[in-house]
Amino acid sequence: MDTRKKFFSENYLNYMRQAVGLARRGCGTTSPNPAVGAVLMKGGKLIGRGWHRRAGGPHAEIEALRDAQKHGHNPRGATLFVTLEPCCTQGCTPPCTDAIVAAGIKHVVVGTVDPNPKHSGRAFKILRRAGIIVTRWGEAADGPRSGSRGRSHHQTLADECTRLNEAFNHWIVHHTPFVTVKAAMTLDGKIATASGESKWITGEAARACGMELRQGADAILVGINTILADNPSLTVRSVQSPKSKVQSQRLRRIILDSMARTPLTAKVTGDKCAALTTIVVSKRAPKNRVAALSKRVNVWVAPAIRLSTLDPRPSTRIDLHWLMRKLGAENVTGLLVEGGGEVNASFLLGGLARRVTFFYAPKILGGRDAHKAVAGEGARSLAEVIQLCDVEWKRIGPDLLLTARVK
Numbered sequence: 083m084d085t086r087k088k089f090f091s092e093n094y095l096n097y098m099r100q101a102v103g104l105a106r107r108g109c110g111t112t113s114p115n116p117a118v119g120a121v122l123m124k125g126g127k128l129i130g131r132g133w134h135r136r137a138g139g140p141h142a143e144i145e146a147l148r149d150a151q152k153h154g155h156n157p158r159g160a161t162l163f164v165t166l167e168p169c170c171t172q173g174c175t176p177p178c179t180d181a182i183v184a185a186g187i188k189h190v191v192v193g194t195v196d197p198n199p200k201h202s203g204r205a206f207k208i209l210r211r212a213g214i215i216v217t218r219w220g221e222a223a224d225g226p227r228s229g230s231r232g233r234s235h236h237q238t239l240a241d242e243c244t245r246l247n248e249a250f251n252h253w254i255v256h257h258t259p260f261v262t263v264k265a266a267m268t269l270d271g272k273i274a275t276a277s278g279e280s281k282w283i284t285g286e287a288a289r290a291c292g293m294e295l296r297q298g299a300d301a302i303l304v305g306i307n308t309i310l311a312d313n314p315s316l317t318v319r320s321v322q323s324p325k326s327k328v329q330s331q332r333l334r335r336i337i338l339d340s341m342a343r344t345p346l347t348a349k350v351t352g353d354k355c356a357a358l359t360t361i362v363v364s365k366r367a368p369k370n371r372v373a374a375l376s377k378r379v380n381v382w383v384a385p386a387i388r389l390s391t392l393d394p395r396p397s398t399r400i401d402l403h404w405l406m407r408k409l410g411a412e413n414v415t416g417l418l419v420e421g422g423g424e425v426n427a428s429f430l431l432g433g434l435a436r437r438v439t440f441f442y443a444p445k446i447l448g449g450r451d452a453h454k455a456v457a458g459e460g461a462r463s464l465a466e467v468i469q470l471c472d473v474e475w476k477r478i479g480p481d482l483l484l485t486a487r488v489k
Contacts, residue, residue, distance in 0.1 A: 095239065097121045097128070097163045098193060098219065102242050104133040104142070105165045109246070110297045111136050114413040116247040118142040120164040122150050122157055129155035143168055143178040147185050158186030165193040165243045170205040179208045189215040193243030197251040219243065249300075249416030252436060258410040259417035261434050263426050264295055265455040266441040273423065276451035278311045287479030288441045293318055295439060299418040301334035301409065305425040306343050315349045316420075333358065334414065336405075338425060340364040340386075340398035342371035351378045362405060364398045382408070402434055427458025430468055435488050438470065442482040 104119030112118075112134050120142035122130035130153070132145020140148070143164055150157045168178035168190070182190065190209055195218070196202045206216045219240045244251070249260035266284040267273045274280035282289065296302055296318045308314065316335045335350050335358055342363045344351060350359045359379040363372055364386045375381050384400045409417060419429050429435045440455070461467045470486035477483075 093123075093126070094163075094191065097123050097161075098165075098191065098239050098243075100128075100131065101142075101163045101165050101193065102239065102246065104131055105243075105246050108134045108136075108142075110299075113137060113300050113415050114250070114253070116166055116250040118164065118166045118246075120146040120162060122146045122155075122160045122162055124155065124157070124160035129153070129160060130157065138174045141169060141175060141178050144175070144181055147181060159188045160185075161189040161191065162187050163191045163193075165246060167192050167194070167196040167202070168205045168209075169196075170201060170208050179205050182209060183212045183214065187214060189217070191217045191219065193219045194240065197247075198254045248437070249298075253410060253415035256410070258406040259300070259414045260436050261406075261417045261419060261429055262295070262299070262437040262439055263419045263429055263435045264292065264439045264441075265420070265426060266292065266443070267455040268443055268445045268447040270446050270448060271455050272447040272449070272452040273455045274311075274453040275447065276449055276453070278453070280312070280453075283445065284441045284443045284481045285479045288443075288481040288483065291478055291483065292441070295418055296333060299333065299416045300414045301336050301416075302418045302420055303336040303338065303425070304419075305421045306337060306339040306341075307422050307424070308420070309337060309339070309344055309348055309350065313345075313349055315353060317353075317355060335359045336409070336417075337361045338400055338421070340367060340400055342367035342375055342381075344375060346374060346378065351375065362400055364400060366398050402428060402432055406434060423454040423457030426456050427460075430456060430488070431458050431461070437485065437487050440484045441478065442484065444480055444482075 098121075101119040101121045104121070105117045106119070108117040108119075115134060115137045117134060118141060119133045120131065121128060130146040130148075130150025132140075132142050132147075132149050134140075134142045134145070143162065146162065147157055150160070162182065168182060170177050170179045192206075196205070209216050252258075252260035265273055266288065268283060273283065302316050304314070304316065316333070318333060333355075335355070337344055337350060337359065339361050340363055342361070344361055346352070350356070356379050360382055361375055361379055362382045362384050365383055366386070367383070372381055372383070385404050387399045387401050419426060419435070421429075430438070469489035471489045473484065473486040475482060475484055
């Protein structure tokens with residue numbers, strides 16, 4: 083067997099897999115920065131590894147260099163595997179490209195390019211001008227050193243490197259959050275009985291998976307009906323890790339409440355995380371209610387969508403496009419929508435959702451008055467239905483998990 087082919091197909095795959103695994107450790111704690119992992123290899127041996135742990139802290143490349151030096155390894159002449167193109171500009175920390183050049187790294191293998199149009203590809207040019215070999219992961223898959231099976235593994239890892247920062251990639255380009263609509267339902271698409279009973283449709287494993295979704299988001303959004311019916315805390319629960327403790331304290335809670343009906347006794351207005359709660363009201367909300375809520379939580383008065391030119395009064399329907407721009411400006415990169423059927427429909431049918439995560443329990447509820455996972459007015463024809471792509475199914479205990487991108 084060609085040794086170069088073996089090297090690329092086995093060793094390189096192994097090191098990049100390790101870098102991806104390291105990057106995942108930072109998911110949920112680095113926003114508004116991307117999650118990145120890095121591995122240093124020299125002489126066929128791993129000499130350093132690191133990942134970006136939190137926004138404002140050292141980047142993955144710096145962590146890997148420090149790890150190598152800590153264990154007595156000289157990184158000069160080493161190969162660096164990193165899941166994302168190294169930064170090349172001064173931010174909270176100096177450019178990683180400077181540190182890579184100064185360390186004498188010989189070869190840099192990059193999982194995916196920087197999605198920021200202002201920076202994309204710049205690190206490659208800087209490093210190559212310094213005499214460093216730079217390989218994009220996709221190029222390794224396309225080259226003659228990997229066979230068809232190798233290309234498949236390479237492509238899978240390339241996709242993983244991109245998927246790691248799906249929310250960041252969207253936010254840095256569009257300046258609005260990447261919206262995921264999450265719902266747990268029966269096989270016939272119902273999330274609650276006609277009386278509103280919904281605990282628990284899915285099993286414990288599915289609920290734990292839902293908590294992990296919250297852990298990876300910057301903010302969670304629900305409608306006022308969810309607050310009135312369930313009085314949820316909207317925090318991360320039952321995820322036992324140091325990262326979950328950090329996330330539970332910083333997860334922002336957004337409540338769509340056009341008429342300011344949120345009770346002052348609700349958990350989201352009175353618990354220790356009340357400072358992270360934002361209630362979005364309309365201009366028609368009673369001023370005394372808005373004033374009372376403002377003493378406990380953040381209140382935003384949103385512009386409303388005018389439903390009819392014949393009615394001069396502002397409507398109570400909140401302008402979600404305005405809300406997305408405002409959240410994006412406040413560095414909310416990933417928004418998890420866990421609303422009822424009307425809220426879910428507003429984001430899906432309004433073209434704001436980018437991904438759906440639907441949990442299906444092996445149950446049938448039935449009933450014309452049972453609450454649907456997606457309500458609203460619906461598509462007017464089959465030509466207007468919401469198309470999903472990159473569909474994945476997974477078994478979660480007795481339940482099924484569907485994840486897909488909105489096409």
